[in-house]
Amino acid sequence: MAEAARKRRGRSDDHRSGDRLFDRELDHLPPDARWREWMHRVEATIFAASEPVTRETLARVVGKSCSIDLLIDDIREELRGRPYDLVAAAGGWKHLTRPAYADAIRSAFGTAVGDSGLAVDLTxxxxxxxxxxxxxxxxxxxxxxxxxxxxxxxxxxxxxxxxxxxxxxxxxxxxxxxxxxxxxxxxxxxxxxxxxxxxxxxxxxxxxxxxxxxxxxxGDIIPGFEDIDDSGASIALDE
Structure with missing residues (x-):
């Protein structure tokens, strides 16, 4: 048991050591280069994630003095002419394709898989x-x-x-x-x-x-909802 405990402590120490080796502050870089590297780190982190990335997560890859909001603004400015954007969603940020390309994505995949991550058919x-x-x-x-x-x-x-x-x-x-x-x-x-x-x-x-x-x-009926039948079954009003 003592040997196992030492191994666990060793792995923990290695993790902390690796964390220290990751340079968030980038003090050796000129301000413009430092800001550019932070932008790249944030965009890469969001791009790699399958879920919206929170502010707390992004703060792990940039310096303490870095403004996440200003970084996001600059990234979005650079993406202005691209078919995708960074958007605030569900408490974080996520890469989403622009609505103008939904038809192209549907033609390619049968559903607009890139616009929201979901394909929900709602009446x-x-x-x-x-x-x-x-x-x-x-x-x-x-x-x-x-x-x-x-x-x-x-x-x-x-x-x-x-x-x-x-x-x-x-x-x-x-x-x-x-x-x-x-x-x-x-x-x-x-x-x-x-x-x-x-x-x-x-x-x-x-x-x-x-x-x-x-x-x-x-308790009055909302306009457009009158066509739910008395059995409780929903009728697709838009079909």
């Missing part, structure tokens, strides 16, 4: 329920049904869960302690949001005729 009914979950989470299926004046089917909820756009939240304190539903990181990625604070405000949605807070809270 208008799905989108309206998802929107309600996003604004009122955590929320139960019964509460959703009350909002829309029609039963929200388990199939519809299952479709959104299968697409990884929603997940089970905490149990409701109401009788029976039903599960609530909340949106996921995949939801943020799919809709190009950094956090839920980036959701459009109610006034903007009301001005566009897409949502009425008063009707929602009164």
């Amino acid at each position: 208008q009914s799905d989108v309206l329920v998802l929107m309600c979950i996003a604004y009122f989470q955590p929320i139960t299926r019964a509460e959703l049904s009350s909002f829309f004046g029609k039963e929200i089917s388990r199939d519809l909820i299952g479709h959104l869960r299968g697409a990884k756009l929603i997940a089970s939240g905490p149990r409701s304190p109401t009788p029976g302690a039903p599960y609530t539903y909340v949106t996921t990181k995949e939801f943020l990625l799919e809709f190009g949001l950094d956090t839920l604070r980036d959701l459009p405000d109610f006034e903007a949605l009301e001005d566009a005729g897409l949502l009425s807070k008063e009707k929602l809270l009164a």
